[in-house]
Amino acid sequence: MSIQPVLLWSDALIWLLVLGVVAFGWASSRTPPLRAAWRRVGRNRPGMAAATVLLVFVLIGLLDSLHYRPPLANRTPDQPAAYSIEVLSALDALAAPLRTRMEKTYSAPLATRAYAKESIEVRDAGGAVHAVRDFPRLAFGGAHLGEDEAQRDADVLGRVLAAEVVALALILVVSGVGAVLLARRQAIPWPQAVRRLWRGDTDIAWNAVLFSLGALALTAAPLLALCVDYHVFGTDKVGQDVFYQVLKSVRTALVIGLVTTLVTLPIAVALGILAGYWRGWVDDLIQYLYTTLSSIPGVLLIAAAVLMMQVVIDTHPQWFATAAERADLRLLALCLILGMTSWTGLCRLLRGETLKLRELEYIQAAQAFGVADLRILARHILPNLMHLVIIALVMDFSGLVLSEAVLSYVGIGVDPTTISFGTMINNARMELAREPMVWWSLAAAFSFMFALVLAANVLADAVRDAFDPRAAVA
Amino acid sequence: MFAYLVRRLLYAIPILIGVNLITFALFFIVNTPDDMARMQLGVKRVTAEAIEKWKAERGYDKPLFVNAQASGVGVVTETIFFTKSARLFVGDFGRAEDGRDIAREIRTRMGPSLAIALPTFVLGLFVTVCLALMLAFFRATPLDFWGVVLCVAMMSISGLFYIIGGQYLISKLWRLVPISGFSAGLDAWKFLILPVLIGVVSGIGSSTRWYRTIFLEEIGKDYVRTARAKGLSELAVLFRHVLRNALIPILTGVVVVIPLLFMGSLLTESFFGIPGLGSYTIDAIQAQDFAVVRAMVFIGSVLYIVGLILTDLSYSWVDPRIRFES
DSSP states (O other): OOOEEEOOHHHHHHHHHHHHHHHHHHHHHTSHHHHHHHHHHHHOHHHHHHHHHHHHHHHHHHHTTOEEEOBOSSOOTTSOOOBOSOOEEHHHHHTHHHHHOOOSSOBOTTOSBOSSOEEEEEEOTTSOEEEEEEOOBOSSTTGGGTTOGGGHHHHHHHHHHHHHHHHHHHHHHHHHHHHHHHHHHHTOOHHHHHHHHHHTOSSSOHHHHHHHHHHHHHHHHHHHHHHTTSOTTOBOTTOOBHHHHHHHHHHHHHIIIIIHHHHHHHHHHHHHHHHHHHOHHHHHHHHHHHHHHHHSOHHHHHHHHHHHHHHHHHHOGGGOSSHHHHHHHHHHHHHHHHHHHHHHHHHHHHHHHHHHHTTSHHHHHHHHTTOOHHHHIIIIIHHHHHHHHHHHHHHHHHHHHHHHHHHHHHTOSSOTTSOOHHHHHHHHHTTTTSSSOOOHHHHHHHHHHHHHHHHHHHHHHHHHHHHOHHHHHO | OHHHHHHHHHHHHHHHHHHHHHHHIIIIISSOHHHHHHHHHOSSSOOHHHHHHHHHHHTOOSOSSOOTTSOTTHHHHSSHIIIIIGGGGGTOOOBOTTSOBHHHHHHHHHHHHHHHHHHHHHHHHHHHHHHHHHHHHTTTSHHHHHHHHHHHHHHTSOHHHHHHHHIIIIIIISOOSOSSOOOSSGGGHHHHHHHHHHHHHHHHHHHHHHHHHHHHHHHTSHHHHHHHHTTOOHHHIIIIIIHHHHHHHHHHHHHTTTGGGGGOOHHHHHHHTOOSHHHHHHHHHHTTOHHHHHHHHHHHHHHHHHHHHHHHHHHHHHOTTOOOOO
16 A cells, blocks of 8 residues: 655645744754843743644644545556545544544534434334434444443543543653653752752743643543544534544644745845845835735735636636645635735834844944945844844734634635635534524634634744843843 | 825825736736636636627726727727726726626715724724723733733634624623614614624724733833822823823824724624625625725725825824924
């Protein structure tokens, strides 16, 4: 069984981003001011707790960025390998039970029976068959219980308790290993190491990291224990597991939040520096460009551009081998369009900062020594703007994730086949008027989005506090 | 002052021309009218005649920039650029897909949009400034800390959640006001109260935190220490000195959106069924009505530029130190 790896464009960008982060981490470990700033982030307890949560989201997203096409099953050995046109990811493979166990339609979280009544044929004691209107039994939700549905509550409770015990044991083991490592590193007896760890008396706020790891384990363990045999968050209209959809949405949100800023960052940095450094007609031209772009209200520019992109994609079906490639290109195009409307703010900021920097003595000294302009820009100006770029990158993230949901609701977001928080909310919206209400899709999407955005906001604050020189003085 | 205003207005012209060119490029060069016709008529089984007819009905059958067949000024005026893009400057927006005049539609829909957006804006500004002042007054206390935590949590919640949650709680569960709808007369208030309330609540998180930062920055300045040294009470310092000086950065963000209030809010209007410009835009986007989207982009940027000019003017009003030399 061989598989055909598929590298989607967004995958390539995501892995490029990972490489970039590693390279940047290496570069900042060699630059004292950047190293000091990251140390400040490391000491910030809320920031480190948020970073831990974000890291888990990023891991889910990275797993979901390894794509492949599975081989088709029924073929004779002498035929050439044929691959399914369905593109799967490593996450899909791990979550195969979640993905493949489809019900007929809606079912509530942890339910064993469907949400709506149907006619079921029942064979009575005499052997006669007659139709009864009742809630049909789910094909997979709680299937292991068999006929014994009354056992469900006890089963769920037992699994949750067992999972919590395991999670608690796990976190204690991890903390213990951490304490032992700390004790060995600082050459202190281990009870003292435990105390230091607990108080956060370490270089990095490890107590916050361990705390949020614990909280994550305590929430994730019961979910994992239950999702094997139940639909933890219920199923949606076509019977797909909502927990699976939420997991898949994470990657879309990350792509929107990170790739968007990344693809437009070079433009914003280059134009901002050029305008501020050369002034004159270059400045006028660049200012005109970003004033014009920013004077179109964002949503409308996005709407216009997305409508046009849809026409281009719909009139060129021959460009895409699989539906996944088309959806992926649409996601990337959305990132580009979102970026087009958001780079102007950063560009204006960088221009202003460059204007200030170029009047400083060390730049003037470099100019007097006859250092080439490009070298001054690269050696003296760009490094002094890095903090603004980093702050912009983390501050934009949460706003972009939130706007994806809104745009998908308006109908100018990601491809309808792409699973994202926006499409989940949009699909669930239709069912709000039903009685009893179908609330689980909405609740799952909103709570995961809230966790992601809250973590991003808290980390953004920590990074801003650490990198902003004005804040450092205060 | 007058000369400054004239110069600003003149500066707006090249920007509007730029906006016009961008929209023109997006709507007619990235996609030819043929593509649009195919999109509207359905991609499959569309005849060349049907496309020609569609284009002729909408006036898309002319050349883009130069009409070689026409005579006199017709060389320039009988083109798509002149009839569709340049005419936007004189307020001629053309017709929507359903044949209605867009300019008229915009005039009638402006009222409902303003009825929602203006109270939301005024009330929201008042509430957030008050809350921010309160946090600044109780700075470095547990109230301030938990207030900021609440703000960060509130700004991490999707705007869609506020709307869906509010509608469910207040209209469906408690049945206090209708879920959605609008009426033109005086009884419109019961349709307006929920969207305005939700609009205010959803804005509290980010604005309060932002204003709090501005107030705290202002509180650290020397004149505040002087005011305290004179023996003024903390409240007098906050309201008479800090609030007035903090108005300048607050105005930068606030005045610029005032003209845009005319455009309404996309989400609120579509969820609450308000027949304003926001829902008009959403309907146009979903029906792929390019003429309407084009018109809204143009109006939006005009209003934004007006907002920028108003911002500059308001500076000299709140801060007499700022003068405009001409």
